[in-house]
Amino acid sequence: MTVSGGEVVLFWVLAPLMVLAALGLLFARKAVHAAICVVFVMISLAILYIAQEAAFLGVVQIVVYTGAVMMLFLFVLMLVGVDASDSLVETIRGQRFIGILLGLGLGSVLVGVIAQATFPPSVGLTAANAETNPVALARILFADYVFALEVVGILLVTAAIAALVLTHRRRLVPRVGQRQVSDAKVAALAEGGLLTPLPAPGVYAQNNAMDTPALDPQGRPIEHSVSRILRIRGQERSADRILAAERDVLVEHEPELTGRRFPELAAGTDEDEER
Amino acid sequence: MELTNYLILAAILFAIGATTVLLRRNAIIVFMGIELMLNATNLTFVTFSRMHGDLHGQVIAFFVMVVAAAEVVVGLAIIVAIFRTRRSASVDDVNLLKN
Numbered sequence: 001m002t003v004s005g006g007e008v009v010l011f012w013v014l015a016p017l018m019v020l021a022a023l024g025l026l027f028a029r030k031a032v033h034a035a036i037c038v039v040f041v042m043i044s045l046a047i048l049y050i051a052q053e054a055a056f057l058g059v060v061q062i063v064v065y066t067g068a069v070m071m072l073f074l075f076v077l078m079l080v081g082v083d084a085s086d087s088l089v090e091t092i093r094g095q096r097f098i099g100i101l102l103g104l105g106l107g108s109v110l111v112g113v114i115a116q117a118t119f120p121p122s123v124g125l126t127a128a129n130a131e132t133n134p135v136a137l138a139r140i141l142f143a144d145y146v147f148a149l150e151v152v153g154i155l156l157v158t159a160a161i162a163a164l165v166l167t168h169r170r171r172l173v174p175r176v177g178q179r180q181v182s183d184a185k186v187a188a189l190a191e192g193g194l195l196t197p198l199p200a201p202g203v204y205a206q207n208n209a210m211d212t213p214a215l216d217p218q219g220r221p222i223e224h225s226v227s228r229i230l231r232i233r234g235q236e237r238s239a240d241r242i243l244a245a246e247r248d249v250l251v252e253h254e255p256e257l258t259g260r261r262f263p264e265l266a267a268g269t270d271e272d273e274e275r
Numbered sequence: 276m277e278l279t280n281y282l283i284l285a286a287i288l289f290a291i292g293a294t295t296v297l298l299r300r301n302a303i304i305v306f307m308g309i310e311l312m313l314n315a316t317n318l319t320f321v322t323f324s325r326m327h328g329d330l331h332g333q334v335i336a337f338f339v340m341v342v343a344a345a346e347v348v349v350g351l352a353i354i355v356a357i358f359r360t361r362r363s364a365s366v367d368d369v370n371l372l373k374n
Contacts, residue, residue, distance in 0.1 A: 018284065022287075022292070023291060031304055038310065038311060041288070041311065054324070057317075061340070073347075080358050102294070110286035110290060114286055122277075123325075124328055125324070137334060156345050163352040
């Protein structure tokens with residue numbers, strides 16, 4: 001069996017990129033970047049499978065690994081928090097050094113063994129794949145490996161149920177529905193609760209912001225029309241001062257109007273507190 | 276080109292996956308390292324299958340994929356369960372039995 005020139009080119013293009021992406025998994029600071037690197041490795045592996053006369057496995061690789069497994073990884077990453085990055089504190093002293101040493105050692109041992117070993121001359125799968133790869137695989141899978149296939153089916157079902165059980169959360173407090181919320185609101189009416197939503201903040205000629213209180217029909221500022229947070233921080237603006245500022249502008253620019261709009265001004269009294 | 280080049284690539288990927296498991300502390304990245312190792316063995320299976328002209332290697336690789344899928348489901352469920360109780364996905368924080 002001879003390897004075609006196209007496959008050689010494909011291998012030498014993909015292999016360095018795959019190693020780089022795998023190193024990306026090792027060194028990427030963010031988990032999402034690592035996941036993308038692994039997706040690249042898996043898609044490249046699928047291409048290599050197809051080049052190696054394993055068309056069925058290539059398709060399964062894409063569907064199962066990049067399509068299901070890696071998407072599951074990304075889902076869990078979103079659930080756990082995308083920003084969850086590694087801590088750089090070594091809990092075991094010298095762990096990084098020992099780990100790199102062991103990794104390099106394992107790699108050199110494996111590569112050395114493969115380089116030393118003599119392999120039989122390659123046969124190729126042209127004969128075995130005579131009636132297409134999936135059909136030939138199915139003949140083996142459903143003849144020699146029927147029992148293993150059944151066991152693997154049971155394993156998959158068990159794993160699915162296990163995942164359901166593991167992520168199941170028992171409800172500790174009774175569910176609060178629409179009905180319960182409305183009952184609670186009505187019950188709270190006696191202690192000064194509100195049935196309606198809180199009033200919106202005030203809109204003035206010169207001010208339209210979250211920190212300005214609205215005025216009620218009597219012209220008094222409504223306290224809870226301003227966000228509770230702003231009130232606690234003391235960042236609420238006083239309605240009186242806004243009105244006074246607006247009145248000053250009016251007096252300055254439209255003196256003839258002031259008599260109509262602000263009768264107390266025209267009379268010469270200054271009773272701001274009344275408003 | 277010899278088919279051994281594929282085996283060497285698989286060996287390198289396996290070693291990188293193993294190093295990831297040893298070095299990283301984020302449980303999800305550790306898990307991806309395991310996936311990388313499983314994929315590297317699959318590449319070895321497929322290459323040997325082609326070398327010997329025997330499709331049994333591809334069937335075994337198929338089983339490895341199925342088992343890896345089941346493993347991912349359970350493993351990620353465990354990670355999510357741990358994250359819910361401990362608010363962390365770091366393997367260093369799961370040391371409740373230590374003290």
